[in-house]
Amino acid sequence: MPAKRHSLTFEFPQHQELIQILEQQDKDFSRLSVHYEQLDKEVYDIELGHQPADQDYLEALKKKRLKLKDQLFTRLYKAEHQ
Numbered sequence: 001m002p003a004k005r006h007s008l009t010f011e012f013p014q015h016q017e018l019i020q021i022l023e024q025q026d027k028d029f030s031r032l033s034v035h036y037e038q039l040d041k042e043v044y045d046i047e048l049g050h051q052p053a054d055q056d057y058l059e060a061l062k063k064k065r066l067k068l069k070d071q072l073f074t075r076l077y078k079a080e081h082q
Helices: 012-025 029-050 053-079
Strands: none
Touching: 012 029, 012 053, 029 053
């Protein structure tokens, strides 16, 4: 499977504007977003072979990224339905 980036705006294209607003106005959302993007970059770099890592480490990173994505989506959903 080819390596792909999974930015928040790629994962949630329908929420691009809300993501930008929350990144500017909500410190916790912004912090989680930055952490998500860092994890995504690390996963991508490992998948491309630019950073050495074993399969267990890569899978752990992917699980962390997924958990963060779920947390961020929950915040997006709540902000959208206030």
